[in-house]
Every structure is written in structure tokens, then in C-alpha cells.
Amino acid sequence: MDPLIIIRLSEVIDMKKKYIPYTMIAPYFILYIAFGLFPIIFSLAISFTQWDGIGTATFIGLKNYIRTFTQDKFFYQSLGNTTLLLLVNTPIQISVGLLMATLLKDFFKKTRGAFQLINFLPYITTPVAIGIIFQLMFDWKSGVVNGLLNLLGIDSVYWLGNAWASRGVVVIMEIWKGFGYMMIMFLSGLSTIPDELYESSRIDGAKWRHSFAHITIPLLRPIFTFVIVTSVINGFKLFDEPQLLFSSTSQPIGGPDRAVMTVVMRFYETAFNGFEFGYGSALAYCLFIIIAIVSFFLFKFINRESDMA
Amino acid sequence: MEIKLIKRLPVYLVVLIFSVAALLPFYMMIIMGTYYSEELYSGVKLLPGGYFLTNLHTVLKQNFFVFYKNSIIVSVCNTLGGVFISALTGYAFAKYQFKGKKPLFAFIVATLAIPQQLGLIGFVVEMRALGWINTLLPLIFSGMASAFGVFWMTQYISSSVPNEIIESGRIDGCNDFVIFFRLVLPIIRSALITIFLLLFLWSWNSYMTPLVTISNEKYYTIPLSIALISSEYRTDYAARILSLALSTIPIIGMFCIGSKHLIQGLISGSVKG
Numbered sequence: 001m002d003p004l005i006i007i008r009l010s011e012v013i014d015m016k017k018k019y020i021p022y023t024m025i026a027p028y029f030i031l032y033i034a035f036g037l038f039p040i041i042f043s044l045a046i047s048f049t050q051w052d053g054i055g056t057a058t059f060i061g062l063k064n065y066i067r068t069f070t071q072d073k074f075f076y077q078s079l080g081n082t083t084l085l086l087l088v089n090t091p092i093q094i095s096v097g098l099l100m101a102t103l104l105k106d107f108f109k110k111t112r113g114a115f116q117l118i119n120f121l122p123y124i125t126t127p128v129a130i131g132i133i134f135q136l137m138f139d140w141k142s143g144v145v146n147g148l149l150n151l152l153g154i155d156s157v158y159w160l161g162n163a164w165a166s167r168g169v170v171v172i173m174e175i176w177k178g179f180g181y182m183m184i185m186f187l188s189g190l191s192t193i194p195d196e197l198y199e200s201s202r203i204d205g206a207k208w209r210h211s212f213a214h215i216t217i218p219l220l221r222p223i224f225t226f227v228i229v230t231s232v233i234n235g236f237k238l239f240d241e242p243q244l245l246f247s248s249t250s251q252p253i254g255g256p257d258r259a260v261m262t263v264v265m266r267f268y269e270t271a272f273n274g275f276e277f278g279y280g281s282a283l284a285y286c287l288f289i290i291i292a293i294v295s296f297f298l299f300k301f302i303n304r305e306s307d308m309a
Numbered sequence: 310m311e312i313k314l315i316k317r318l319p320v321y322l323v324v325l326i327f328s329v330a331a332l333l334p335f336y337m338m339i340i341m342g343t344y345y346s347e348e349l350y351s352g353v354k355l356l357p358g359g360y361f362l363t364n365l366h367t368v369l370k371q372n373f374f375v376f377y378k379n380s381i382i383v384s385v386c387n388t389l390g391g392v393f394i395s396a397l398t399g400y401a402f403a404k405y406q407f408k409g410k411k412p413l414f415a416f417i418v419a420t421l422a423i424p425q426q427l428g429l430i431g432f433v434v435e436m437r438a439l440g441w442i443n444t445l446l447p448l449i450f451s452g453m454a455s456a457f458g459v460f461w462m463t464q465y466i467s468s469s470v471p472n473e474i475i476e477s478g479r480i481d482g483c484n485d486f487v488i489f490f491r492l493v494l495p496i497i498r499s500a501l502i503t504i505f506l507l508l509f510l511w512s513w514n515s516y517m518t519p520l521v522t523i524s525n526e527k528y529y530t531i532p533l534s535i536a537l538i539s540s541e542y543r544t545d546y547a548a549r550i551l552s553l554a555l556s557t558i559p560i561i562g563m564f565c566i567g568s569k570h571l572i573q574g575l576i577s578g579s580v581k582g
Contacts, residue, residue, distance in 0.1 A: 018407065020401075020405070020485045021401040021405035021407040021410075022407065024397050024398060024400065024401035024405075024485075024489075025397075025398045025401045025402070025413070027394050027397065027398070027454075028394050028395075028397075028398040028454050028459060029413075029454075031394065031450065031453055031454035032420075032454035032456075034450075035432065035435075035450050035451050035453070035454070036420070036428065036454060037428075038428075038431070038435065039428030039429070039430075039431030039432035039434075039435055040423070040427050040428035040431060041431070042428070042431030042434065042435065043427060043428050043429070043430050043431035043432075045431075046430055046431060046434070053433075053434070096327065099323065100323075100324065100327055103320055103323060103324050104324065107317060107320050107321070107324075108324065115324060115328055116568075116572070117565060117568050118328050118331055118332060119327060119328060119331045120568070120572070121331060121332070121335070121561060121564075122331055122334075124510055124514075124560060124561070124564050124571075125335075125557055125560070125561070126513070126514045126516075126531070126532055126535070126556065126557055126560065127514060127516065127532075128514075128516050128532040128535050128536050129532075129535055129553050129556065129557050130334075132535060132536075132553055133334045133337070133338055133553065134334070136337070136338075136341065136550065137334060137337060142546075144337050176330065176331070176334070179327070180331065184572055233422070233424075236424075237424050237425075237426070239516075239517065240516045240517070240532075244536055247536060264426055267426060268517075271429070271430055272520075272521055277430050277434070280430055281430045281431070284424075284426050284427050284428075284429065284430065285427065287424065287426065287427075288423065288424060288427050291422075291424060292422070295422070
């Protein structure tokens with residue numbers, strides 16, 4: 001055969017080869033563009049309009065964004081609530097998770113798997129169901145919590161009818177849901193710390209709490225970074241559980257005085273109860289911008305801390 | 310030995326208290342589902358009652374099986390599609406060199422940080438235009454292209470599938486897709502299970518997407534039925550609680566069996582992410 005033809009043939013095969021990885025990644029990108037990216041860009045366009053979702057949309061420029069930051073007191077209230085819940089939940093979840101992880105690792109060698117599973121169950125339970133279970137448990141008349149309080153001689157508390165008590169219930173609910181996840185993360189971090197470190201410090205006469213403070217905590221830093229950043233991001237997205245907590249009481253969205261109205265609840269109410277598609281899209285973008293800014297500074301702060309250490 | 314036990318008592322107590330607290334809501338849910346509704350108002354019940362079968366009958370009379378069926382169709386289709394796409398895309402990123410590979414992968418990683426709500430309004434408008442409102446299709450296709458799945462599979466395949474196996478397949482004259490199906494998929498079976506469990510969990514628990522795309526009761530999924538139906542049947546309190554218990558059981562059972570894979574997945578997501 002003419003050598004030129006052979007070269008041509010191998011070129012054709014090469015051309016065919018080059019297409020292969022693209023055909024492999026094509027389904028992902030087609031689906032992502034169709035149902036992920038397109039809606040996101042479309043929402044951005046909608047956020048510059050005034051639109052009820054049915055009639056014609058009117059272009060109003062940045063007015064929705066200006067309204068979010070200057071006129072919407074519910075936006076600020078929901079942002080305040082979300083931040084408050086986040087600031088209370090995250091440290092408690094992390095402390096309980098870390099405590100359980102260290103105790104399980106050091107004292108429950110044989111039964112660890114079972115305890116791990118039990119404490120992890122709340123994390124995988126349908127959030128909607130969690131909201132309703134807690135609604136039942138904290139019910140004023142028939143709830144188990146007031147029942148136990150009465151047994152101890154304490155008067156019933158109107159948990160879901162009072163602003164601060166409702167916040168308390170949401171905090172308890174979120175801690176209940178999340179500490180098992182933290183525990184799993186810390187257990188994985190603990191398993192990477194070599195036993196020799198603990199042994200040598202024991203030989204030096206260190207107590208359990210000393211090695212906890214000087215070995216465990218510093219070496220778990222990467223896990224701390226990960227769980228703090230993810231809890232902040234997920235904390236800003238809180239919706240299902242608090243929404244369902246008040247589903248059958250005659251409360252406004254977000255409970256008494258909107259005390260536990262989160263940013264996503266405000267977004268949902270605006271877009272799908274009030275049918276303000278334009279303003280709702282702007283709220284979603286504001287939430288995204290806030291998450292982006294907060295995680296940026298969080299990363300910077302944590303990195304600076306670790307440089308100093 | 311006894312001294313050791315006494316010294317450790319606080320430790321055991323702490324672990325026990327938190328474990329009981331973790332299980333208490335599940336226990337209460339199951340117990341409350343076995344009473345007659347009126348009885349629930351007359352004080353706290355800690356032991357099972359005798360109305361389980363009556364309540365079960367009430368639950369089954371409603372469309373409970375329809376919701377179950379919808380949830381299973383959505384979760385199975387969404388998850389199988391998601392696992393397959395994640396594995397194929399991850400394989401391409403892990404084992405091929407091609408133009409634009411780096412920026413495309415960076416793009417996927419960047420989208421991990423985007424909250425689902427960002428495009429929700431656009432998604433609803435798009436679904437209306439497609440005529441997919443009040444069908445299961447939006448639920449099946451949303452999230453099927455999972456950035457997390459691709460990211461995770463890429464990491465896993467590049468570290469655990471040896472190049473020699475792919476080469477040997479090439480020498481035997483297999484084409485690239487045959488290599489992927491016959492040689493690569495069996496090796497990464499455990500990773501496939503992990504991603505399956507995670508995607509299934511997210512799909513089964515999903516509430517926001519069905520809430521804004523489905524209003525016809527025929528197409529309700531389990532979370533939607535719990536949220537919307539239960540408040541209408543408020544009168545039969547106990548039956549409502551029992552349906553809640555029944556809807557959480559399959560996912561709990563599934564994860565008791567597959568918990569090792571699931572936990573492994575969550576952990577490696579944190580170590581590498």
C-alpha cells in the first residue's frame with residue numbers, strides 16, 4: 001500500500017479517537033446545560049424584570065436588587081434569623097459530634113459500628129418528616145416534651161407559639177439532625193492520626209484531656225475546615241424542616257413573629273405564594289452572592305489561622 | 310476492673326444519652342402510630358397501643374401506594390441515570406487527555422457551590438414551556454447531571470483503576486465503550502454503590518422541586534404527600550403519624566444495609582473536597 005494512504009488512515013483513526021472522550025462527557029453537559037445552567041441564566045434574566053409568571057414581563061433593571069437591600073425588611077429579618085440559627089447550631093453540632101467521635105473511638109471499640117449507625121440515622125431521615133415529628137413532639141397539648149416536663153412538675157411551654165421558644169425548637173431539631181454527620185466526619189479524621197502519637201504522650205505522663213487538646217484538636221484541622229464551611233453553606237439553605245414545623249398550626253410562614261423564617265423561606269413565599277417571579281429570582285441571586293462572599297472570607301480566615309499556627 | 314468501670318461511667322452515660330436522644334423521635338413516631346387519635350391527647354404514651362391495624366387500614370385507604378410508587382419511579386430513574394452519567398464522565402476525565410479537559414473539570418467543581426434555589430424559578434418556567442408540570446419528568450431529570458457524582462467518580466477512578474487494565478483491553482481490540490462497560494465498571498462497583506446511595510437519598514428526600522412543579526395529587530412523591538396531605542387529614546392524627554413512620558422505613562432499612570458504603574462516600578468527599 002502507498003505509505004501516504006497508511007498515514008491518512010491512521011489520521012482518520014486518531015480523529016475518531018479524539019471524539020471518544022467528548023462523547024463520554026456529552027450526556028453530562030447536555031443534561032446540565034438543559035436542566036441546570038439554562039434555568040440559572042434564565043433566572044438571572046428574570047431577576048431584572050417585574051413578572052408574575054403568567055403575563056408579560058417588564059424590564060426594570062436593577063430595581064429588584066435595590067428593593068432587596070433597601071426596602072425588604074423581611075429579607076433582613078430572614079437573613080438575621082438564618083445567621084442566628086447558624087451561629088448557635090454550628091458550634092454545638094461540632095462539639096457534640098467531636099465529643100461523640102472521640103468517646104466512640106477510645107471507649108467503644110467493639111460496639112462502635114452500631115452507635116455510629118444509630119447517631120447517623122437522623123441525618124438521612126427525610127427532612128419533611130423531621131419537621132412533622134418535631135411538631136408533634138413539641139405540641140402544646142399532646143407533645144411528649146410537655147408531657148415529660150409535667151411529670152417533673154414543670155408547667156407546659158407553648159413551644160411553637162412563642163418566638164424564642166420556636167427558635168429553640170429549630171436549634172434542637174437541627175442539632176439532632178446534624179451531630180451524627182459531624183461525628184462521622186470526625187471519626188474519619190481521627191482514624192488518620194497514628195496511635196503512636198497518643199502512646200508517646202501517655203508515656204510522658206499526659207492525661208487523656210491533654211492529648212485531646214494537644215494532639216487531637218490540631219490534627220483535625222482539615223476536618224474542622226470542611227465541616228465549618230459546609231455547615232455555613234447548608235445553614236443558609238435551611239428550608240424543609242422549619243417550614244414543616246409550622247405546617248399545621250395557624251402561624252404565618254416562619255412561625256410566630258416570623259421568628260424562624262429563613263432566607264429560602266422568604267424566597268419561596270415571594271416566588272411561589274406571592275407569584276413575584278422577578279423579585280424572587282433577585283432574592284435567590286442575593287442569597288447566592290451572600291453565600292459566595294461568606295465562604296470566601298471563611299476560607300481566607302481559616303487559611304490565615306493555619307498559616308499562623 | 311470495677312474501678313475502671315466506675316471511672317468510665319460518665320463516658321458511657323454521655324454516649325447513651327445522645328444515642329437515646331437520636332432514637333427517641335423515631336420511637337415516639339412508631340408508638341404514636343399505634344393509638345386511637347383521641348387517646349393521644351390524654352397524656353404521653355411510651356408503650357405501644359392496640360390501634361395499629363386500624364390506623365394501617367386508614368393509611369392504605371388513602372393513596373399511599375401511589376405516592377410510594379411515584380417516589381420509587383423518580384428515585385430509581387434519577388439515581389440510575391445519575392450513577393451511569395457520573396461514572397462515564399468521571400472515567401473520561403480520569404483516563405483521557407483531551408483539549409479543554411482542565412477548564413471543563415474546573416467548571417464542574419465550581420458548580421458544586423451553587424445552591425439549587427438559584428435556578429428554581431427559571432426551572433419552573435422551563436418545565437411549563439415543555440409541558441412537564443404535573444408529570445414526574447422534572448423530578449427525574451433535575452439533578453441527574455450531578456457535579457458531586459462526577460467529581461467523586463473522577464477522583465475514585467484515577468486512583469483505583471490501573472492503566473494496565475485499559476491497555477490490555479485495547480490490545481485485545483475492544484473499543485473504548487466496551488472497555489468501560491466490561492472492564493472498568495466491575496472494578497469500581499463499590500464506588501457505584503456509594504454514589505447510588507447518596508443520589509438515592511437526595512432524590513427520595515427532595516421536597517422543593519416537587520413542591521413547585523407538582524400540584525396534582527396523582528403525582529405526589531412521599532415528601533410532598535407527607536407535607537401536603539397530612540395537614541388535610543388532621544382529624545386522624547394517629548393515622549397521619551403512622552404514614553410518616555411507614556414512609557421513613559424504606560430509606561432507613563436501605564441505609565442500615567448499605568451504611569458502610571454511604572459513610573465511606575461522605576468521608577472521602579470531605580477528605581478530597
